[in-house]
Amino acid sequence: MEKNIAKDLTMKLSQRALEIQASPIRKLMPHAVAAKQRGLKVYQLNIGQPDIPTPQPMLDAYHSFSEKVLAYGPSQGLDAYRNGLVDYYARQGIPLQENQIIVTTAGSEAVTFAMMVVAGAGDEIIVPEPFYTNYNGFATMAGITIRPLLTLAETGYQLPADEQIEALITSRTRAIMICNPGNPTGTVYSREDVFRLGALAKKHGLFVISDEVYREFIYEGRSHTSILHVPGLEDNAVMVDSVSKRYSACGARIGCVASRNQALMDATLKFAQARLCPPTVDQLAALACVPLGEDFFRPLIAEYQARRDLVFNALMEIPGVVCVKPQGAFYILVKLPVDDCEKFIIWLLNDFNIAGETVMGAPGEGFYATAGLGRDEMRLAYVLNENELRKAMHIFARGFEEYKKLTT
């Protein structure tokens, strides 16, 4: 038999391009767009895009940009804004110096930098699961393996005991990464648990990356413990943050990385220099929000708490639904007695409506790294006003009733 020795000239993409998951938050958008084109109103609970108006001082900053040349800023961020962040963190009980903060293009770049600076290709990062789905994408791009640490609805998605975490540590483990308050679970870690995690990381020489973009969104007067609150963890702790949710400014794309580990910050600065700088006007806009304090956040948190209660109570009315009352952030993970929540979401968009309206969630599977988990779950973001949420949850409940009849 003659061997074909012709060269294969098919243009193959990289392994990471083949492996990277489609965003579960965004991949069903074509169905939503089609539904809208058919004239439907879609209550979008799939994405954490708040309806809260962006603070006027921030919008004013765009309107009053007065430079003649829209120039590069420093790679580490504008001095004025880093100064502002020092103030902001001091008010959170997190004393930081300017050189312990690098401004990033949103939380996304902050997570990417943090992952890349602690872990190389083939290294592992332990992440409590379910977790913010895009951690998967960043890890795939960086060649890092996420080792999921399963947390359960039954225990409020809280951190498991040390032994269970330690069972996942291998010679390739470089860090433990948490999201606190948690997306998609709404779980807030107690001070004890954050300190326990810090001690565990120190014991094993691991970094802790703490994603704290929902810091302010905590209900019933609970308080937030930052990884940077833990004493003695200077070398291990890396915090990532963003203004997107805090100031309802997802389109500004401004975040930061902060750590007291100077070698880590020096290396992160080199990553930052490679991409030159974060957007300039958007940093000035974020700076304008730094003075916002209790007067801004108190009514905001009350509003979100009322929304959470509305959504949680509506879900509790639906037979067969399992979910945990979120303590923070603005998401709720809903377990439904269906085979595949993704199919249910697509059905809601394609085949269901009440008076020309329907509702959209994000399929749960993408929030897990363990194969097979999350298929019967869906994440809802309570980012609409109570009136709209009430209608959305009514449609959700009626739609679920209908869908169950069709599928059982």
Added chain:
Amino acid sequence: MEKNIAKDLTMKLSQRALEIQASPIRKLMPHAVAAKQRGLKVYQLNIGQPDIPTPQPMLDAYHSFSEKVLAYGPSQGLDAYRNGLVDYYARQGIPLQENQIIVTTAGSEAVTFAMMVVAGAGDEIIVPEPFYTNYNGFATMAGITIRPLLTLAETGYQLPADEQIEALITSRTRAIMICNPGNPTGTVYSREDVFRLGALAKKHGLFVISDEVYREFIYEGRSHTSILHVPGLEDNAVMVDSVSKRYSACGARIGCVASRNQALMDATLKFAQARLCPPTVDQLAALACVPLGEDFFRPLIAEYQARRDLVFNALMEIPGVVCVKPQGAFYILVKLPVDDCEKFIIWLLNDFNIAGETVMGAPGEGFYATAGLGRDEMRLAYVLNENELRKAMHIFARGFEEYKKLTT
């Protein structure tokens, strides 16, 4: 002898964090900052930050942003802006459809996406050297190896013969990446050479990534050949672009990736979804520049050509200086009879001035991947007006004369 089995708990950073180079364009900035603090004026020719005013329509777009919520945009970029880009590229003789364009956070993210989608960790990309230094940083972060293809001042840094390029191709080679017009060389590839490179890539089943952010900056009426002009190269060609230089808007951080390879664009969209979206208001600002045509670019190019002539002629007056007259972009690579240009630049900032003024360039070594090359070179960016450039070049010439006396 007793073996020490205690665990090493030193916090080690990742290999890529240890390996990534400091930006040669930015790493000497502390010396410039110190010089300014001592009251010196520093003519900054180290960085491609034009002094040209950002077009008024772009500034107006910031001033007139009228949404109440600064929301996420689509991961692929705002529809209106992608439509605008379709128009812009059509005017460049590059017919594209909207879904062949993904808007990125500046050219930096476009290069990162392009590299990552074609090459995995351990794969190789061939890049004519000297090249834009930050390609090194992006490659290090992605675990990709850059295989430098040496080009020479003697031949105007033009592309070598096919055989020399082919000699670098291994089983791990995934792409050839060019910058046209070139940073730091100012070299513009001829239509013949771009087509030749396309044919070579096709023959070997390689991608061609073409960085065309300086497309408009071409002198003496030469024309630009895009990689997307090459027929039959649909599967292989990837173009990266940015508004930073074109519209003097480096701080806007808006760029794009374009390709007619749909599988590649689909995978790139997944990378884009992981980081959610590029900045929203900045896209609207970039959109406002799309209508700018000949009336905007003709005087701009004339201005840069005059600046190039001024800098090139001034350099030619200095004994021992070797450089090639740039055909495009706004950089010139200068070879000096010194051991180490970095030391010379630091000396200019720390120990030299004329009437309280000095000048800064970028050390050449970082623009090479081959060890030892470029140490006697420096990149100058002619991004100041003629009056300032004249003073800067006078200081450069006098400083060089002085420095030679000190070091020989």
